[in-house]
Amino acid sequence: MVKYTVKRIGMGLFSIFIVATLTFFLMNMVPGGPFVAEKSMSKAAQQALAEKYGLDKPILERYGTYLTDLLHGDMGPSLKQRGREVSDIIFSKFPVSAKLAGIAVLVALCVGIPLGCLAAYNRGKWADNLIIVFATCGIAVPSFISSVLLLYTFGMNLKLLPVVGLNEAAAYVMPVTALALYPAAYITRLMRSSLLDVMGQDYMRTARAKGVSNFKILFKHALRNAVLPVVTYVGPMLAGLMTGSFVVEKIFTVPGLGREFVSAITNRDYTMIMGTTIILATLVIAANVIVDVLYKIIDPRIKLK
Amino acid sequence: MSEKLLEIQDERLSFFTQAGEVKALNNVSFSMEQGDVLGIVGESGSGKSVTAYSIMGLTAYPGKLIGGTIHFNGHEIEKMTEKEFRKMRGNEVSIIFQDPMTSLNPVYTIGNQIVEVIRLHTNKTKKEAYARAKELLELVGMNEPEKRLKQYPHELSGGMRQRVMIAIALACEPKLLIADEPTTALDVTIQAQILELMQELRAKLGMSIIMITHDLGVVASMCEKIAVMYAGHIVEYGTTDEIFYQPGHEYTKGLINSIPKLNAQGKERLIPIEGTPVDLLNPPAGCPFAPRCTNCMKVCLREMPPRTDLSDTHYSLCWLHQKQQAEQGGKAE
Numbered sequence: 001m002v003k004y005t006v007k008r009i010g011m012g013l014f015s016i017f018i019v020a021t022l023t024f025f026l027m028n029m030v031p032g033g034p035f036v037a038e039k040s041m042s043k044a045a046q047q048a049l050a051e052k053y054g055l056d057k058p059i060l061e062r063y064g065t066y067l068t069d070l071l072h073g074d075m076g077p078s079l080k081q082r083g084r085e086v087s088d089i090i091f092s093k094f095p096v097s098a099k100l101a102g103i104a105v106l107v108a109l110c111v112g113i114p115l116g117c118l119a120a121y122n123r124g125k126w127a128d129n130l131i132i133v134f135a136t137c138g139i140a141v142p143s144f145i146s147s148v149l150l151l152y153t154f155g156m157n158l159k160l161l162p163v164v165g166l167n168e169a170a171a172y173v174m175p176v177t178a179l180a181l182y183p184a185a186y187i188t189r190l191m192r193s194s195l196l197d198v199m200g201q202d203y204m205r206t207a208r209a210k211g212v213s214n215f216k217i218l219f220k221h222a223l224r225n226a227v228l229p230v231v232t233y234v235g236p237m238l239a240g241l242m243t244g245s246f247v248v249e250k251i252f253t254v255p256g257l258g259r260e261f262v263s264a265i266t267n268r269d270y271t272m273i274m275g276t277t278i279i280l281a282t283l284v285i286a287a288n289v290i291v292d293v294l295y296k297i298i299d300p301r302i303k304l305k
Numbered sequence: 306m307s308e309k310l311l312e313i314q315d316e317r318l319s320f321f322t323q324a325g326e327v328k329a330l331n332n333v334s335f336s337m338e339q340g341d342v343l344g345i346v347g348e349s350g351s352g353k354s355v356t357a358y359s360i361m362g363l364t365a366y367p368g369k370l371i372g373g374t375i376h377f378n379g380h381e382i383e384k385m386t387e388k389e390f391r392k393m394r395g396n397e398v399s400i401i402f403q404d405p406m407t408s409l410n411p412v413y414t415i416g417n418q419i420v421e422v423i424r425l426h427t428n429k430t431k432k433e434a435y436a437r438a439k440e441l442l443e444l445v446g447m448n449e450p451e452k453r454l455k456q457y458p459h460e461l462s463g464g465m466r467q468r469v470m471i472a473i474a475l476a477c478e479p480k481l482l483i484a485d486e487p488t489t490a491l492d493v494t495i496q497a498q499i500l501e502l503m504q505e506l507r508a509k510l511g512m513s514i515i516m517i518t519h520d521l522g523v524v525a526s527m528c529e530k531i532a533v534m535y536a537g538h539i540v541e542y543g544t545t546d547e548i549f550y551q552p553g554h555e556y557t558k559g560l561i562n563s564i565p566k567l568n569a570q571g572k573e574r575l576i577p578i579e580g581t582p583v584d585l586l587n588p589p590a591g592c593p594f595a596p597r598c599t600n601c602m603k604v605c606l607r608e609m610p611p612r613t614d615l616s617d618t619h620y621s622l623c624w625l626h627q628k629q630q631a632e633q634g635g636k637a638e
């Protein structure tokens with residue numbers, strides 16, 4: 001277990017290094033720069049800024065400096081939000097996105113797992129068909145459409161829910177719904193097919209032949225086996241959502257990391273792009289390790305290598 | 306005479322599938338007394354498993370009992386509810402399945418799975434149940450039972466897993482043990498060990514056994530009575546000697562003849578008889594074996610043969626017996 005953890009951390013660090021390197025060079029290959037778009041600025045001023053942030057140096061040297069700083073935990077200053085450190089921005093915005101994502105994933109699990117079970121238990125009946133329709137819609141409808149529909153219906157027309165910011169509990173309802181819709185639908189489908197598969201297994205017949213009640217057959221014998229694919233899916237999905245959904249954050253004016261990330265890209269805020277990418281990579285890798293360990297806990301057949 | 310442990314009369318059971326009604330069991334009748342060992346043989350799809358499962362109410366949707374009576378250990382099975390079945394399953398009657406590799410839940414320990422059935426049917430505490438589980442593992446000949454209890458199914462070999470299945474089945478000392486091809490999925494030496502174990506346990510515990518198998522060698526050595534099934538009918542029923550030395554039905558004769566005669570040491574497996582099995586969706590009007598029978602007569606195609614009693618313990622469903630009896634009757638006059 002210890003050996004496994006060490007190995008995974010090592011591999012994780014290496015992956016982050018690769019991601020950082022690729023991002024760094026690709027980002028610099030794209031024409032343009034952080035200060036080019038600012039029309040009001042004179043050539044000389046641009047030059048001065050570039051010098052200040054070291055952008056006039058050769059790319060390899062800049063890469064070396066960035067990595068050295070990164071190793072010291074310094075992600076550098078933001079090129080556009082002048083006077084603010086990238087790490088400060090990330091640490092002020094990340095919790096907002098993470099909280100929203102956490103709630104959304106919880107909702108998706110609480111909706112998806114029971115719905116999937118319900119559908120599997122009523123296979124071929126109307127309840128199953130209804131749930132499949134919901135799941136298909138949830139997967140097919142992009143978040144910008146569901147967000148706008150929600151906003152329009154509950155925010156504008158019915159005026160039931162606040163439309164801006166996250167200042168009260170009710171304000172979470174719409175963004176969480178918009179974020180949770182796709183994963184909930186996906187989990188429903190995963191859960192349904194996986195439970196159907198498990199229900200056909202021989203050990204379920206053994207459980208019935210032992211006289212186990214239907215309730216215990218579902219909760220003890222079936223769910224633990226059936227939930228494995230959901231675990232695999234939820235880890236990386238949570239990581240993705242935690243770094244913020246640009247669309248949902250934009251539509252509901254949520255001050256999260258997703259918006260920062262996208263505006264950093266359009267603005268060529270190099271240090272911000274690097275910072276957010278590294279955070280995303282770290283989260284995805286961490287999520288995968290956690291999923292592996294969870295997997296091992298749920299299914300003893302899994303060997304951690 | 307002792308009370309019958311199991312008495313099945315004219316059982317008819319069908320699966321109502323999308324394609325139509327699959328007539329899996331047609332007027333199946335037989336009975337067992339306490340301590341009997343009955344073998345059920347027949348080719349794939351003949352209804353062996355369905356017959357046995359119906360005693361436990363395990364032929365769930367779309368299977369439906371549409372006629373006949375099943376009396377087991379004082380219960381009227383055809384009238385029982387799911388809840389009543391649950392009290393009986395694993396307690397008065399238990400079952401061992403064909404494939405031990407997949408019959409245990411992979412995510413729970415052996416101990417957990419044995420204890421589960423003990424605690425379902427007794428008032429034992431967790432500790433007492435574990436002690437009993439350990440005892441059971443010893444009973445089925447597993448070494449280091451203490452350690453085994455903590456292991457997961459994937460850590461055991463096929464033979465050991467089947468021993469665990471037997472331990473689970475015997476945990477509550479059932480009156481009847483159903484073994485559905487318990488050795489088919491195991492390799493030969495392990496097969497012999499498991500059969501030996503079953504015989505030993507039967508001598509020790511005295512439960513009745515229904516042994517479902519393709520392997521005539523197994524029934525010959527273990528069973529006192531044999532039911533031969535074909536297309537959802539018991540086409541012949543008798544003691545082991547009667548079936549082997551005076552087979553009545555043409556299908557049974559085919560089975561006996563298909564046993565490899567040389568190397569009597571070797572494994573005796575059925576060589577399939579010429580022709581294809583019956584389509585249970587559209588069973589023929591007459592004898593189901595008619596299309597494959599070398600002695601088929603006109604009447605066989607038209608009408609189902611009636612039951613002919615060949616002795617007190619031996620009957621068969623074949624028109625040839627009727628013909629013979631008529632001829633004998635004619636001579637006597």
Ligand SMILES: Nc1ncnc2c1ncn2[C@@H]1O[C@H](COP(=O)(O)OP(=O)(O)OP(=O)(O)O)[C@@H](O)[C@H]1O
Pocket residue numbers: 320322327329347348349350351352353354355356366367368585
């Ligand atoms: N769930 C089901 N749905 C529809 N038909 C079924 C179902 N279960 C069994 N049957 C039918 O019932 C018949 C008898 O099946 P059964 O499993 O008893 O055969 P078997 O003699 O045990 O064969 P095998 O040696 O292959 O185990 C088969 O023809 C099968 O098609």
Ligand code: SF4
Pocket residue numbers: 554555556592593594595596598599600601602605610622623624625
């Ligand atoms: S009834 Fe006719 S077809 Fe059927 S086994 Fe007997 S002889 Fe053959």
Ligand SMILES: [Mg+2]
Pocket residue numbers: 353354355485
């Ligand atoms: Mg079978």
